[in-house]
Amino acid sequence: MADNERLVQKLLELKRAKKAVILVHNYQLGEVQDVADFVGDSLELSQKAAMTDAQVIVFCGVHFMAETAAIICPDKTVLLPDLHAGCPMANMITPQALREKKREHPGATVVCYVNTSAAVKAESDICCTSANAVKVVQNLGDVGEIIFVPDQYLGSWVSEQTGREMILWPGYCPTHARILAQDIQRRKSEHPGAQVLVHPECRPEAKAVADAVLSTGGMTRFVRESAADEFIIGTEIGIIYRVQKENPGKRFFAVSEQAVCPRMKLITLDMVVSSLETMTNIVKVPERIRLKARRAVDRMLEIR
Ligand code: SF4
Numbered sequence: 001m002a003d004n005e006r007l008v009q010k011l012l013e014l015k016r017a018k019k020a021v022i023l024v025h026n027y028q029l030g031e032v033q034d035v036a037d038f039v040g041d042s043l044e045l046s047q048k049a050a051m052t053d054a055q056v057i058v059f060c061g062v063h064f065m066a067e068t069a070a071i072i073c074p075d076k077t078v079l080l081p082d083l084h085a086g087c088p089m090a091n092m093i094t095p096q097a098l099r100e101k102k103r104e105h106p107g108a109t110v111v112c113y114v115n116t117s118a119a120v121k122a123e124s125d126i127c128c129t130s131a132n133a134v135k136v137v138q139n140l141g142d143v144g145e146i147i148f149v150p151d152q153y154l155g156s157w158v159s160e161q162t163g164r165e166m167i168l169w170p171g172y173c174p175t176h177a178r179i180l181a182q183d184i185q186r187r188k189s190e191h192p193g194a195q196v197l198v199h200p201e202c203r204p205e206a207k208a209v210a211d212a213v214l215s216t217g218g219m220t221r222f223v224r225e226s227a228a229d230e231f232i233i234g235t236e237i238g239i240i241y242r243v244q245k246e247n248p249g250k251r252f253f254a255v256s257e258q259a260v261c262p263r264m265k266l267i268t269l270d271m272v273v274s275s276l277e278t279m280t281n282i283v284k285v286p287e288r289i290r291l292k293a294r295r296a297v298d299r300m301l302e303i304r
Pocket residue numbers: 062086087088089090115173174175176236261263264
């Protein structure tokens with residue numbers, strides 16, 4: 001038996017014995033996506049975490065995602081196979097800095113992208129993901145000032161879509177910031193019939209030349225339902241493994257081969273197996289923070 005087959009066999013046995021579920025983000029390595037019970041974007045993965053009756057969740061993504069699962073499921077054990085898998089954008093805001101901003105804008109409603117620590121979520125009124133951010137802001141009604149953290153590019157796009165002015169935090173995703181409008185134009189000239197799909201974390205100039213601006217979950221649905229057979233993909237390139245596997249007759253081109261999130265590539269199949277075998281690394285959120293963060297996450301999950 002080849003090494004990978006042996007690992008997959010071992011993982012299946014461990015999953016049965018420990019009643020575990022493996023949740024995997026769309027940007028993860030192909031070998032990790034292949035052993036997932038579910039592959040999805042942040043919103044889909046939080047919804048799966050909320051619904052699962054497994055006792056252990058092995059979360060293959062970055063730290064804030066595992067924390068979100070721990071916020072929603074305090075009675076389950078949440079494992080992150082590599083604790084170094086953090087999101088640089090999430091580190092661009094601290095709870096102290098957010099408290100300071102709230103003091104400058106008393107009474108403002110804080111909408112917090114899920115790409116943040118639990119402590120920042122605890123300082124926020126409601127969370128959102130790139131899949132539901134527009135809906136979340138539309139749903140707020142007439143609340144006065146809105147502070148949107150930490151992604152300025154997602155925030156400016158939501159502002160544009162909803163017509164709501166918002167106070168934007170100057171954070172950004174270094175990986176999506178590398179996806180440039182001129183690279184999209186070049187790919188378009190190489191593949192004139194292709195549909196261009198771009199993530200809302202990209203710069204406004206990149207979004208302006210796209211056919212659709214979508215979360216990764218939105219991209220997978222768009223590709224499945226589209227009559228087109230070629231797509232130019234403007235997000236972290238890990239998604240291409242998934243859409244290619246699900247749509248073998250269609251062709252996918254990355255806007256930029258540089259659009260790689262190094263932290264999303266840390267977890268390997270080997271690590272998933274050893275994480276479950278040794279029950280490391282357990283991600284926990286202190287109860288005081290968890291309860292406050294949960295309110296913001298629940299308010300988001302209630303929006304359909
Ligand atoms: S792709 Fe960007 S937002 Fe996603 S985990 Fe990596 S740095 Fe964070």
